[in-house]
Amino acid sequence: MNEPAGKADEADAPSWARSVLTFDIDAHAASQGDWRLHYEQLSSGDFRGELLMLQLSGVSLTSEKTNLALRQRGRLGEDVYGFAMSVDPSGDVYFDGRKVHPDAILCGSGREIDFVTPPKHHLIGLTVDRSLLDSLWDRMYQKPLATWLERQVDLRPTSENAIALRAKHLQDLKQALALAQHFTDAADLNQLRDDILIEWIEAIPPNVDVSDMDSLARRKRLVDKACDLMLVNRDLPPSILDICSQVGASRRKLNYCFQDVLGISPTQYLRALRLNGVRRSLRQAEPDETVQDIATRWGFWHQGQFSLDYKKHFFQLPSETLNRARRRLYGANPKGASV
Structure with missing residues (x-):
């Protein structure tokens, strides 16, 4: 579903609504408009994803449900800020290299994001253009945007604010979807947009402590470097000891950092990363490629x-x-699929 809504004037960007049900993580990532996201499946099973997305003038509202543990990385845009929160999480959530409280508001620049979410996870969120947030922030607080918004920060609202924010977001998303689909005048949508954006901002605690961010960032950089090394030579996966040697960490430290940053051991992550790679290659295989060819390449x-x-x-x-994949791509009798 992709429905344009009315515009208040020529300066307003058109609004649209989208509801998507997917059964493939790559299709799910690709369904999210201009966002550039990449997903890795970390737990076992058949993937199922549900996405509600509403684009208003300067703001997008989202609700995402996924049934498997995933890592999602990428960017939402150069000049946007993102805000997100779990709805009744069923397990641990990791954001930018650290485990976060179930009620945490996750926010920061849209230039780079990194989530690990558990099975049966429901995420709500919004992105807002820098110019709109800057103007609103100035009106609300009479000062420039907080500098910590340029980083990736998890903030702890009160339990009451967290409950209220979840309910408000889901209610307003449902209402805005209905308005957008009925070609409502953009003024109504903009009022709803401002209300929900203010709700998110007001849920942010008054004092934000980022004193431990540098030490957390160092740990994440080590893990990211190790993850990059896992894919340098696809046909010859490195041993964990090889990775330890190249990142300059003991096996114990590497394992601790992976558990702390991603909630998974380096051995488990290496295996999942390569299995995901094989699956993508199988789904895009050339007509003469076999399962053995692709498996060996990984x-x-x-x-x-x-x-x-x-x-x-x-x-x-x-x-x-x-x-x-053969039937989808070539409509022919499959070949080379003996494993």
């Missing part, structure tokens, strides 16, 4: 064990993934 040399690991992670054999 460093899986023992085909029997690889097939078991793949099925455990994605609930289907690699040959099933390749067969489905």
Whole structure:
């Protein structure tokens, strides 16, 4: 669904609403407008994602439900700020390299984001253009935007404010979707937009402590460097000891940093990262490529064990993934899918 709404004047950007149900993490990431996001599936199962997205003048409102543990990284835009919150999280959430409280407001620059979310997760959020937030902030507080908004910060509202904010966001998103679909005058949508944006800003606690951000950032940089090394040579996955040597950390420290930043061990993450890579390659395979060709290219040399690991992670054999891709891409009898 992609419906334009009315405009108050020529200066207003058109509004639109989108409701998407997806069964593939890459399709889910690609459905989110101009955002550039990349997802990795960390837990086992068939993916299912639900996304509600409403673009208003200067603000987008979202509600995202996903059924598996995921890592999502990317950017929302150069000149936007993002605000997000979990709705009744079923497990630990990690934001920019640290575990956050279930009621935390996650906010900061849209230039780079990094989330790890648990299975059965519901995320609500909004993005706002810098110019709109700057103007609103000045009117509310008579001072420039807080400098900590240029970073990725998790803030702890009171329990009462957290409950109220969740309810308000979901209520206003539902109302705004109804208005947008009925070509309502943009003035009504803009009033609703301002109300929900003010609600998010007012839920921010008065004092924001970022004194530990530098030490947390160092830990995350180490993990990010290790993650990059995992994909340098796809056909020859590094050992954990190789990674430790190249990032300058003991195995114990590396494991501690991964658990602290992503909630997963480096061995588990390396395995998930490469299985995700195989699945993407299978779904985009050339007509003459086989499962064995692709698995070997990703460093899986023992085909029997690889097939078991793949099925455990994605609930289907690699040959099933390749067969489905063949039918979707070429409409022909599948070839080379024997594993």
